[in-house]
Structures are given as structure tokens and as C-alpha cells.
Amino acid sequence: xxxxxxxxxxxxxxxxxxxxxxxxxxxxxxxxxxxxxxxxxxxxxxxxxxxxxxxxxxxxxxxxxxxxxxxxxxxxxxxxxxxxxxxxxxxxxxxxxxxxxxxxxxxxxxxxxxxxxxxxxxxxxxxxxxxxxxxxxxxxxxxxxxxxxxxxxxxxxxxxxxxxxxxxxxxxxxxxxxxxxxxxxxxxxxxxxxxxxxxxxxxxxxxxxxxxxxxxxxxxxxxxxxxxxxxxxxxxxxxxxxxxxxxxxxxxxxxxxxxxxxxxxxxxxxxxxxxxxxxxxxxxxxxxxxxxxxxxxxxxxxxxxxxxxxxxxxxxxxxxxxxxxxxxxxxxxxxxxxxxxxxxxxxxxxxxxxxxxxxxxxxxxxxxxxxxxxxxxxxxxxxxxxxxxxxxxxxxxxxxxxxxxxxxxxxxxxxxxxxxxxxxxxxxxxxxxxxxxxxxxxxxxxxxxxxxxxxxxxxxxxxxxxxxxxxxxxxxxxxxxxxxxxxxxxxxxxx
Numbered sequence: 415x416x417x418x419x420x421x422x423x424x425x426x427x428x429x430x431x432x433x434x435x436x437x438x439x440x441x442x443x444x445x446x447x448x449x450x451x452x453x454x455x456x457x458x459x460x461x462x463x464x465x466x467x468x469x470x471x472x473x474x475x476x477x478x479x480x481x482x483x484x485x486x487x488x489x490x491x492x493x494x495x496x497x498x499x500x501x502x503x504x505x506x507x508x509x510x511x512x513x514x515x516x517x518x519x520x521x522x523x524x525x526x527x528x529x530x531x532x533x534x535x536x537x538x539x540x541x542x543x544x545x546x547x548x549x550x551x552x553x554x555x556x557x558x559x560x561x562x563x564x565x566x567x568x569x570x571x572x573x574x575x576x577x578x579x580x581x582x583x584x585x586x587x588x589x590x591x592x593x594x595x596x597x598x599x600x601x602x603x604x605x606x607x608x609x610x611x612x613x614x615x616x617x618x619x620x621x622x623x624x625x626x627x628x629x630x631x632x633x634x635x636x637x638x639x640x641x642x643x644x645x646x647x648x649x650x651x652x653x654x655x656x657x658x659x660x661x662x663x664x665x666x667x668x669x670x671x672x673x674x675x676x677x678x679x680x681x682x683x684x685x686x687x688x689x690x691x692x693x694x695x696x697x698x699x700x701x702x703x704x705x706x707x708x709x710x711x712x713x714x715x716x717x718x719x720x721x722x723x724x725x726x727x728x729x730x731x732x733x734x735x736x737x738x739x740x741x742x743x744x745x746x747x748x749x750x751x752x753x754x755x756x757x758x759x760x761x762x763x764x765x766x767x768x769x770x771x772x773x774x775x776x777x778x779x780x781x782x783x784x785x786x787x788x789x790x791x792x793x794x795x796x797x798x799x800x801x802x803x804x805x806x807x808x809x810x811x812x813x814x815x816x817x818x819x820x821x822x823x824x825x826x827x828x829x830x831x832x833x834x835x836x837x838x839x840x841x842x843x844x845x846x847x848x849x850x851x852x853x854x855x856x857x858x859x860x861x862x863x864x865x866x867x868x869x870x871x872x873x874x875x876x877x878x879x880x881x882x883x884x885x886x887x888x889x890x891x892x893x894x895x896x897x898x899x900x901x902x903x904x905x906x907x908x909x
Contacts (some may be wrong), residue, residue: 435751442668445515445788449814452787457517460786461794463642464519465802467780467817468503468795472802475499475522479770484543485706490694490768495688496806498767504799506760506772511792514753518734519778519795521759524723527770534715534818542702544765546712549700550719551761557724558754567750569884573835574866575741577846579836581731581853581862583828584590586776588854590821591678592904594622594717595664616673617659618815625819633783633823641784641820648816652680654819683807690803694768713899721897723771725758729772734867737828738782776859777817779824841877845870864894 442448476495483489503521510520526547534543557563570578574622591597596619598760600607609615614623625648632640656679662671663679704712735747747753753774760772781791832850837843849866853859868891871883896903 430850441790443789447788447790450787452785454790456785457788457790458794459642459681460781461519461791461873462519462781462798463645463784463820464778464781464786464791465795465798466642466645466812467820468519468521468775469802469812470814470817471503471521471524472496472500472799472806473677473771474524475527478524478527478531479540479768482531483534484539484541485537488540490540491691494691494694495769497692497803498769500582500693500799500801500803500806501692502760502763502767502769502772503689504796504802506756506797507762507796508793508795509759510753510756510774511789511796513789514749514756514792515789516731516735516747516749516753517738517739517778517782517786517791518731518753518774518786519781519792519799521774521775521799522764522770523723523726523773523775525841526773528717529718529722530770537707537711537715538703539699539706540768541697541699542706544768544770546699546703546715546719547765547771548698548762549716550723551758551763551765553716553720554723554727554758554761556758558751558758561884563724563728563754564751566886566890567732568746569886569890570867571842571870571887573846574840574849574870575732576736577735577849577866578729578859578863580766580829580832581850582729582733582776582779582808582859583831584850585823585825585853585857585862586779586821587825587858588830588857590622590818590825593821594818595619595676595815596622596818610672617655617661617784618652618673618675620811621648621655621813622815622819624648624651625816627727629819629823641823645820646814646817648819649680649812652813652816653682653811655668656681664802678813680811680813683811686808687804688806690806692767697768698767700867710719718897718900719771720858721893722858723761723773725863726858727754727773729859729863730776731757733776733828734774734778736881737779737824737833738787740787741861746779770890777821779828780820800812825891841873841879844873860897862892864897867891868894 441454448453476492476499480490480492480495499522507519510518530543545847595616596609597606598610609619612622625644628647629641629644631645661679662669662674664670664672664674664676731753735741740747757774764770764772780796845866848869849862852865853862867887871887871891874880874883
């Protein structure tokens with residue numbers, strides 16, 4: 415190579431370096447990566463961890479929605495549900511990352527899809543149920559765009575906002591314990607127990623315990639990627655164990671294995687790639703439910719969907735923003751109105767594709783714990799969700815027990831926020847306590863928020879401190895009273 419050629423080559427390398435620097439700088443400025451104390455590598459790693467922690471939804475959502483026949487005997491196809499679950503989660507999470515610029519990932523909400531499968535489709539068809547989900551999403555978008563949702567958020571006392579974060583930490587830790595088989599129902603007696611009959615008897619639960627200890631040690635030693643490393647090691651260990659033990663699954667409808675895996679057996683799939691089927695897109699009936707069961711009954715269903723969607727998401731965002739260090743002193747976080755609007759669009763998109771309402775996932779906390787601070791992490795997670803449509807068989811290899819260990823560790827991180835609450839005044843400590851314990855005990859973030867709001871308002875009012883309760887909190891508390899007695903109200907309307 416001549417001297418001239420070397421100079422040209424060096425010039426090309428400098429131009430490539432300068433272009434890369436400009437690109438990185440633009441990315442940094444757009445997402446405020448450095449400003450939020452993060453890096454591109456950290457965001458990518460956090461986005462991957464969030465996806466791995468949430469990947470089970472690609473398998474679980476189809477199982478929940480596809481496992482119930484509607485009032486007319488109709489069912490949803492599993493393969494089609496798998497495709498739209500990944501599609502909607504991917505697109506709406508990317509949109510959230512670009513617009514809201516927060517490290518939150520969205521996917522089909524477990525509370526919502528279970529409510530649809532267990533209750534709603536006993537009265538209407540699947541197409542009509544998804545129409546109700548779309549109406550719910552439109553209402554959520556309007557509440558977010560007009561600022562009403564932000565106003566309600568501002569009316570929540572600071573102590574309750576922290577309590578919501580702590581409650582979510584306890585809730586996701588409890589989810590992890592249940593999903594791993596570490597905590598189970600009892601046939602009679604106490605509602606829950608340790609393992610099976612008070613003992614740890616299954617290999618999958620031991621995988622969870624090993625993953626929990628490994629992730630805990632890695633996080634304590636501040637090892638970069640500690641959560642992701644622990645989940646990968648647990649998955650490999652689970653595959654090896656399954657190869658020898660040949661365990662079944664707990665929920666197998668034909669031959670359940672009490673000592674088996676929670677969702678699916680972690681074994682290498684026969685195929686890695688499968689083409690997605692989008693046949694469910696557009697398969698909804700917007701107003702059919704109102705014709706089938708009447709305006710009042712359908713309105714009560716929409717009311718339930720809105721309340722669950724609204725406050726589950728608000729509580730989750732509050733906890734995640736606080737975990738990411740993005741909350742200001744007044745409890746707000748960046749681009750809050752945009753976040754509320756996009757989350758509402760997730761419900762609209764989920765209903766339109768029959769994937770159920772998509773909402774902010776508390777499992778995003780795993781990515782935040784790994785260092786995610788900006789919307790770039792959400793984009794990474796969203797892209798992986800889109801890829802999951804093609805790699806659904808491979809995603810199914812990850813055992814829920816591995817993700818469960820990460821949830822428990824993240825829950826422990828979130829619970830530490832309780833140190834910022836002044837518990838010396840019982841008017842504060844009781845509503846805070848009720849908020850925190852109601853979430854895991856009723857398996858609902860919205861229930862915890864409602865109990866906290868109502869108890870805060872009443873205790874302050876009857877202890878002559880009613881003037882310290884925001885008027886919006888009174889209105890929302892009254893709404894929660896209706897929400898908590900919606901069953902009898904629906905029965906009366908139906909009768």
C-alpha cells in the first residue's frame with residue numbers, strides 16, 4: 415500500500431469515527447442518556463433484561479385468552495394470539511420509547527386478559543369483548559390528552575405515591591414466589607403455603623431458589639448485567655435438568671405434574687423460527703356488547719375496564735419512575751402526559767388486534783434495575799417483542815422460574831423506598847400500610863390504590879384534617895367505592 419493509499423484509508427476511518435460520534439451524540443441528546451446517568455450500552459442491556467423478564471407474556475397471554483370459550487362457544491386461535499401479542503407489544507413499546515422516552519415496556523396486561531377470559535366473555539363474544547377494550551382505551555386516551563389523568567396523579571399525596579411503589583415491589587415479589595412454586599395455594603386452611611404441603615419438593619422451585627441467590631449475589635457485588643446473567647444461567651440449568659428429569663407442567667390440562675414447571679418445560683424446541691399469523695387483526699365488534707347485554711350492563715363492564723386500566727398503569731408508572739430515579743420532588747416524572755396517552759393507545763391497539771389491552775408492565779423494573787433510564791431501552795425491548803413473533807418457539811424455552819427470581823430481586827429493590835415515608839403519624843401510616851399489603855394480597859395494583867385512597871380520605875376527614883384531602887381524591891375515592899361493589903351493582907342491573 416502506498417503512502418497516498420494509507421492517507422486515504424486513514425481519512426475514511428476518521429470520517430467513519432466522526433459519523434459514529436455524531437450519531438451517538440444525536441441519540442444521546444434525543445433520549446437524554448447522559449443527562450439521566452446512563453449509557454447506550456446500559457440502555458441496550460436494560461432493554462434486553464426487560465424483554466427476558468417479560469418474554470413469558472408471549473406464551474402466557476395466548477394460553478389465557480385461548481383457553482376460554484365465549485358466550486357463543488367461540489375461541490381464539492393460539493398461534494394467531496402469539497403473533498398479535500408480540501406485534502402489539504413491540505409496536506406500542508417502541509412508540510412509547512420514542513414519544514414518552516421512558517424505560518417502560520408495554521404488553522398485554524395480565525389482570526385485564528384474565529378478567530376478559532373469566533368474566534367478560536361469559537356474557538359477550540370475543541369480538542364484542544375486544545370492542546369494549548377499544549372503548550376503554552379511547553376513554554383512557556382522552557383522560558390522558560385532556561390532562562385529567564395528570565391532575566388526578568397530582569392530587570395523590572406524596573406518601574401514598576411512595577406506598578404505591580413499595581406495594582408494587584411486594585406485589586411483584588409475591589408474583590415471583592407464586593410463579594416459581596415457592597408459594598402455593600392450600601386445599602384447606604391458610605390461603606397460601608410454602609411449596610407443596612409446607613416443603614420445597616420440586617426441582618423447578620430449586621432452580622428458582624438457585625437463580626434468586628445467584629442474581630442476588632451478582633446484584634450485591636454490582637456485576638454489570640447481573641440479572642440477565644442469572645436468568646441465562648438458570649435457563650441453561652433448567653434445560654439440563656429437564657433433559658434428565660422429564661418433568662411435566664403444573665397446568666397441563668390432561669396430565670398435570672404438581673412437581674413440574676409452571677408454564678412450559680424448558681427444552682430445546684423442534685423448530686426455532688415460525689411465521690406469524692395476523693388473522694385476528696380487526697376481528698372486533700365495537701358496539702355489539704351493548705346490543706347483546708344492554709347499555710347499562712355493557713357500561714358497567716367498560717367502567718371496570720377503565721378503572722383497572724387507569725389505576726394499574728398509573729401505579730405502575732409511579733413505581734417504575736421512582737425506581738429509575740426519574741421522579742421529581744412532587745412525584746412527577748418526565749413527559750407524563752405523553753406516557754398516559756400512549757398507554758391508552760396500547761389498550762386501543764390491543765383490542766383492535768384481539769391481544770387484550772396493552773399496558774405498562776411492572777416487569778420493566780428488571781430492566782431499570784439493570785440500568786435502563788431512557789426510551790432507548792424501551793425501543794430495544796419493543797424490537798425484541800417484534801422478533802419474538804418469529805422466534806416464539808425459542809422464547810418458550812425460558813422457564814417462568816428464571817423470570818420469577820428476577821422479579822423477587824427487583825421487588826426487594828423497590829421496597830427499600832419505604833425509608834422515605836414518615837410513619838410517625840398514624841393518619842399516614844395506616845393508609846400507607848393498607849396500600850402496600852392490599853396489592854399482593856388481592857393480586858391487584860388497582861385494589862391497593864383504591865383502598866389507600868379511600869382510607870386516606872376518610873381517616874383524615876374524621877380526624878379533623880379533611881381540608882388536607884384534595885377534592886379530586888374525594889371524587890376518585892367515590893369512584894373506587896363503586897368499583898369495589900360493581901358485582902352487586904351488575905347483579906341488580908342484570909336482574
